[in-house]
């Protein structure tokens with residue numbers, strides 16, 4: 021593969037470059053054809069829209085919205101929509117490609133996409149967020165579709181935004197189209213089990229990895245960064261399986277209790293405290309940077325990108341990292357993690373439980389039928405376990421990390437599909 025320029029990584033890592041450097045390594049192991057490499061390295065479609073929205077004070081503010089479709093070779097593209105001030109096209113491009121690999125790793129019939137709006141939903145009223153969501157949906161009307169591109173929640177969005185999106189899209193179509201988006205409220209065709217799905221998949225991946233490392237879950241100590249939907253559910257479900265959660269954190273700070281934090285108590289506290297752990301007294305407040313470095317068995321970064329970097333990777337004491345967030349480990353830190361003998365279950369595998377249950381939601385919408393929570397959980401657990409095993413075996417076969425193995429599994433599937441379908 022001499023024709024492939026090594027993917028450059030600058031000092032301040034850019035998420036797209038981070039994604040590309042792993043893609044590059046996996047492509048080399050697979051001996052990927054250069055034509056397929058060139059197709060998969062760039063997104064199929066990038067849409068940037070300008071969204072004028074009337075604010076509560078009567079002024080008009082213009083927001084920038086993005087949707088990137090990395091690939092729809094495997095099926096309609098799938099991926100969440102992020103509302104955050106840090107949203108930018110490079111991040112959305114990386115997240116869209118990660119969705120392609122994620123759907124391929126767990127073998128669901130979707131391509132990858134991601135969207136976002138540069139905004140701070142915490143500083144906006146509910147009405148402003150609703151108008152922004154409707155403006156975005158209108159602007160993306162030609163992009164979205166139940167057989168084309170199916171959005172879902174991501175950072176800063178949840179069931180309420182998905183409901184507005186579904187409603188706005190349906191109005192324009194003149195009929196209810198609930199399969200155009202997943203992560204909806206239950207009454208609008210949401211799926212049982214979707215809310216906890218990503219955290220549940222993190223728990224299943226963590227248990228599968230602990231089994232390989234011979235870590236007894238009942239003796240395992242865990243530290244979890246981020247106490248939003250993914251982190252808090254992962255914490256709750258890991259605790260339920262016997263693990264002790266010794267560290268948690270959110271934007272208000274990090275909290276440590278070596279004897280284990282009562283997670284139900286922390287969730288109740290957060291729910292009654294405007295979504296924040298500020299003032300939580302079930303643990304001692306520590307420096308947020310210390311949370312990743314606690315003397316625990318399992319570390320779950322479930323917040324944002326690039327938190328495990330060359331600056332702190334050498335100080336991590338955990339034996340296992342399970343990536344609840346997308347892109348929490350910078351590409352440059354990968355080799356440091358590997359050299360320390362730490363097993364890292366990569367994002368595109370560990371947090372794939374969310375999109376897996378999104379797929380089940382879409383299937384139920386199309387069937388016009390509702391599954392029980394037991395059926396949803398049983399099927400998603402099975403997919404997570406099978407996918408973990410496949411990635412684990414691939415890592416042995418190629419003698420690579422679980423991360424590169426996951427990319428190998430994904431790129432192999434996508435490239436084979438591409439080869440059969442052909443190009444122009």
Ligand code: GLU
Nearest residue numbers: 099100172173174375378
């Ligand atoms: N935003 C989630 C992710 O990054 C879910 C995507 C989906 O369900 O389509 O995996």
